[in-house]
Amino acid sequence: MNKLILKLVREQTLENEELRWLLENNTVEIRRELSEKASEVAKKTFGNGVYTRGLIEFTNYCKNDCYYCGIRKSNEKVHRYRLDEEQILKCCENGYELGFKTFVLQGGEDKHFNDERMVFLVQEIKQKYPNCAITLSLGEKSRESYQKLFDAGADRYLLRHETADKCHYRKLHPQNLMLANRMTCLQNLKDIGFQVGTGFMVGSPHQTVENILADLVFIKALNPQMVGIGPFIPHQNTPFKNATPGSMEQTLQLISILRLMLPKALIPSTTALGTIDTQGRELGILAGANVVMPNLSPIEVRKDYSLYDNKICTGEEAAECRVCLDNRIASIGYQILNHRGDYPETK
Template sequence: MKTWIDRLRREHTLAPEAYRRLLATADAQAVDYLHRQAREVAHSKFGNDIYIRGLIEVGNRCRNNCLYCGIRAANTSVARYELTKDEILDSCRKGHELGFRTFVLQGGEKQGCYAKWEDVVSTIRRTYPDCAITLSLGEMEREEYEGLFRAGADRYLLRHETYNAAHYRMLHPETMSREDRLKCLQWLKETGYQTGTGIMVGSPGQTLDHLVEDICFIERFRPQMIGIGPFIPQKDTPFRNWPSGSADLTLRLLSIFRLMFPEALIPATTALSTLLPDGKQKGILAGANVVMPNLSPAACRSSYALYDNKAAEGTEAVEGLALLRKQLDRIGYRISTARGDYRSPTHATDKQANRQESSSEDK
């Protein structure tokens, strides 16, 4: 195991069977070594800085019916909401005053909202030129992605959840397509976004072979952001009785991706903190370098119910920023208020040049 881990750190790739063995091993010392190597790599790139992102859950209305998701369109039990432009900007104002320099706008997937998001993004860009804007609003047309990029968005997160076609079909309705999701990811990359994808660990029907397929896809795709979180059931979905995913497996994957992509932006997710009281700390000690406290209006947070018992207080919320600092300090880390953009030593792109080029083509 140690030989494979050393090779992954050195060469950033392994054979599929080696990935499978790393995920399956019961050797606690090997797992500890994997996390230690990932932690060392993260520290070599980012020091003891952990980037904070202000998460704004802009709305829970969604056109899709993903079988695992609590805000699926067919769920009539959830209280629906959609933040106004002023509410979003107020959340940004509060975050900026507290030192946040990245805002993450996340919400259910809707059609016909492009004009609103273009207006919101361009206003945030004008108001906070020193901040990065990350979007996680689902699948759109290529022209819409390009328009939001020109308006000022910097990053886009679109988790593919599972690469295996049969597994994807098990988790999603017929109206959704794995091919469409992968096509959108390619469009985002070609547009010039710092692009993120990721997987849900332990989702219904998932096997280790599926996870190896995910690893190999992410290795080929080379995202700048990677989101890894455990599946957690939600009481109003068809998978309400399915067991939660493994935190241990989630942490192993986090470390594998840190060794594969030393410069990647990898969060210690809220789902991990929901599953484990110390999930955020364990994620960081396994190689994560991003946390995303919730900047959403407090009255809306419980309605963004992707899964049951979602952590929304304490260090998961902006109100717990002081506590977050103390927790990070106890494990030797500190909050960084820098934008925290992805910086590849060999594949760096000039985001502003890409945006200007896209704008020129429209004239």
């Protein structure tokens, strides 16, 4: 076994030089050893259990213009939609019947869903499903807004930092989005008491090994409860339409490294990983991830929430085929658990 991997298991961190060596030597052998250790570490906390969350993509209106994202405001070809309260509650009802105990409400940064509407929605869902957790993924907001959402009963918040390098951040986003603000948001969310998730795209345009090192250092220091990473996949109506996609191999390696750095973190095997390879989500679990997030949005809007091309959403990976999911996870020796799946040290 590689010495650096053993050190990473022991110390849950490595010097930058050592991490760089691993990133630059992502061979089949290194990946095999990393995933062996990472899945061992995941099993210590989670056994062979995999948590699920039902993803509800409730609006694809977005005021931002991230260069990589298919629902950016400049993309005039998107058919924009908003689910109303009744439709969102219906998604939760379907999800609950399918066994989901966490609902992830994800949307673009949409003014329509102001604090008042979101607070009301969170309260309603909590009232109907008191034993369920709510995760929000609504982008950057003021500390006051985050506090209101937390007080309304939201449990978790996902906000990927996208890249921890200022210059790289500038290459992925227009001027009005700032890395410093994103980091303030993440700190505010943590201070308020949310279980917080961050993360980045693997192989995003202009990303260097140095950038990834900075991501790992940032994540280790933030010590979030959740980390979501997936390969960058170009979207045809964005400035990055001709960019090279991120690789599955690099994503899998990083899942393993993150698992070893943050042994108890909730790490999803993401839809993007399942999109670049039909076995992607299973391989993600075997590399150390412990969460899957099938789509619970109404089928008719799923194609409109396309952040990248060819996003999987209606096949057997979607939420309605619970049996398919159970079987897929069982086929690799794991088992879907039907509980909230909180971060191990809380509640």
